[in-house]
Amino acid sequence: MSQEVTTMNRTTLGFWIYLMTDCMLFAALFATFAVLRASTNGGPAGSDLFDLPYVMLETMALLISSFSCGLAVWAYQNNRRQLMVQLLVLTGLLGLTFLGLELSEFHKLIVEGNGPSRSGFLSSYFTLVGTHGLHITVGLIWLATLLVQILKGAGKSLYRRLTLFSLFWHFLDVVWIFIFSVVYLWGHIA
């Protein structure tokens, strides 16, 4: 751990500080979810609604996409541009898979009458998981623009942009670890 591998670049540090504020946003949403966990208003609770194998599929998609994103940065540093592009495309496809699965899950809940207005529990669930999903969506748009820039011939700023994107994407996976554990797994047990 004493080996110093990361440079303290101003933009990267600034972006990291932004991610910390994003962390606070999720903290507040988690706190709200935890407080309202039992407020089901006579309706269904987590254990009635959540399909764990399905959630595992989402989790795997996001985890592998985080891995491929990290590999893309590695590929850039080892001058394997084509591999980098392929890995970024893979990241995007897996991210889209995650988003699709999540939207389908939301749709199913809403159609069954268990939308965000059903109970306090469901309001906080949709807000927390929905906010994460919104972040993923924005990340995917960012990735798409990055890929367009790369294919058009990216300049010196590519490394910085790629690093910032990978920070964002890794961060979203870290948040998902807690959503997966606290919302879905705990919800299933309790």
Place this chain on the structure above:
Amino acid sequence: MSKVTSVESRTAPVHIRDYLLGFGASLLLTGSAYFVATSDMPAKHEAMFLIGILAVVQCGLQLMYFLHLGREFKPRYRLMAFVFALSMLLIVVFGSLWIMQHLNYNMLYHPAQQEKYLRGQDGL
């Protein structure tokens, strides 16, 4: 102490070993958490505690291996920012839970509501 401006042009090499380790460990920890949640073995509170620990460990590993936290050149601004954010997060989350639980307890005015609430708490 070298000046900060000279640091900017250096690019940090990432090792593929970090990503492989982080990914492998995350897979294991996620699988374990899923197993704990779906098996009947552990009691409810133990299971929740285990899953919580697994989540925290996975978070720590991903922070180290994917986000390279703590591996910076000094001064470790990133680490400082993270520790501060983490402290605030803990205060917000546990503070909210504590306050709301106390509010629930103190705000019960109807005896029937109170009884129902107290029965819902473990051990009563």
